[in-house]
Amino acid sequence: MRIFVAGATGAVGRRLVPLLVDSGHSVAGLTRTPGKTGLLRELGADPVVADALDEKAIHAAVAAARPDVIVHQLTDLKGSSDLRKFDRAFAGSNRLRSAGTDHLLAAARACGVKRIVAQSFCGWPYARIGGYVKSEDDPLDRHPPRELRRTLDAIRHLERAVTATPGLVGVALRYGGFYGPGTGVFDPAMIERIRKRRMPLIGGGTAWWSFLHIDDAAAATALAVERGEGIYNIVDDDPAAVHDWLTELAAMLGAKQPFRVPAWLGRLAAGEHIVVMMTESRAGSNAKAKRELGWVPRHPSWRQGFSEIIQNEARPAA
Numbered sequence: 546m547r548i549f550v551a552g553a554t555g556a557v558g559r560r561l562v563p564l565l566v567d568s569g570h571s572v573a574g575l576t577r578t579p580g581k582t583g584l585l586r587e588l589g590a591d592p593v594v595a596d597a598l599d600e601k602a603i604h605a606a607v608a609a610a611r612p613d614v615i616v617h618q619l620t621d622l623k624g625s626s627d628l629r630k631f632d633r634a635f636a637g638s639n640r641l642r643s644a645g646t647d648h649l650l651a652a653a654r655a656c657g658v659k660r661i662v663a664q665s666f667c668g669w670p671y672a673r674i675g676g677y678v679k680s681e682d683d684p685l686d687r688h689p690p691r692e693l694r695r696t697l698d699a700i701r702h703l704e705r706a707v708t709a710t711p712g713l714v715g716v717a718l719r720y721g722g723f724y725g726p727g728t729g730v731f732d733p734a735m736i737e738r739i740r741k742r743r744m745p746l747i748g749g750g751t752a753w754w755s756f757l758h759i760d761d762a763a764a765a766t767a768l769a770v771e772r773g774e775g776i777y778n779i780v781d782d783d784p785a786a787v788h789d790w791l792t793e794l795a796a797m798l799g800a801k802q803p804f805r806v807p808a809w810l811g812r813l814a815a816g817e818h819i820v821v822m823m824t825e826s827r828a829g830s831n832a833k834a835k836r837e838l839g840w841v842p843r844h845p846s847w848r849q850g851f852s853e854i855i856q857n858e859a860r861p862a863a
Contacts, residue, residue: 552618560763607652617663639699667719721780725759748808750788755780784828
């Protein structure tokens with residue numbers, strides 16, 4: 546098949562493209578940065594340079610590529626390591642989740658594309674009621690903290706548009722919190738905060754999180770190119786309370802255990818949304834993805850995955 550990967554040089558995209566090429570697909574990779582065309586060729590994709598927020602440019606790019614499937618991995622995560630200003634940190638990604646999604650869908654319908662697979666998120670968007678591990682049938686949060694509302698609106702828009710556009714088979718993948726070298730949990734700024742005890746355990750750390758190795762994200766996405774329909778949680782097998790994973794990660798890093806601060810102090814210092822993510826957020830179940838996509842994570846637990854990354858980084862270069 547011919548696959549058009551929007552966001553092909555992002556964290557998932559650069560791992561996904563070689564998987565698709567190795568499976569015999571022809572891949573066109575979209576980037577807005579001309580300097581990244583060489584990387585795309587190295588990955589095995591035909592480079593396409595266009596701004597995802599330029600509707601005419603995206604239509605022309607999709608028309609030229611003539612894809613059977615579009616994969617939407619567009620993000621803009623500059624500055625996203627500081628979650629205190631959440632709206633500001635994710636403003637660019639939210640434009641890509643809304644206007645960027647709309648442009649891709651319009652181009653898909655006009656050019657006869659039959660399938661689209663898009664990146665969503667599993668975790669804090671779920672309603673903070675009931676059990677701590679949610680399935681895709683559980684509702685999203687109807688009353689999120691103010692700082693999270695625009696991002697949750699953009700996530701809702703993406704999922705609704707992708708899965709309900711007539712004439713298209715749509716798949717929305719709710720990825721867990723990414724980890725892997727240089728991504729998510731292992732972003733250098735975050736690791737530095739943990740080592741220096743600048744990431745406290747707020748209110749007992751009773752929220753639950755789901756994690757996902759970036760390579761497992763790419764593998765699940767490659768499967769979704771060919772099968773499945775609707776929404777899937779793409780997370781590992783080991784959802785965990787914040788007080789478990791944060792204290793274990795600190796120990797793995799050889800750092801002192803994080804400070805504990807009451808929720809009221811966390812609210813004053815970081816905001817209501819940070820307190821919610823540390824004390825009330827829900828995790829996700831991957832049962833549906835295993836059943837319908839045939840996906841099994843190679844890193845079934847963040848405990849194993851975190852440890853491997855830390856050991857590899859500590860190992861002296863050959």
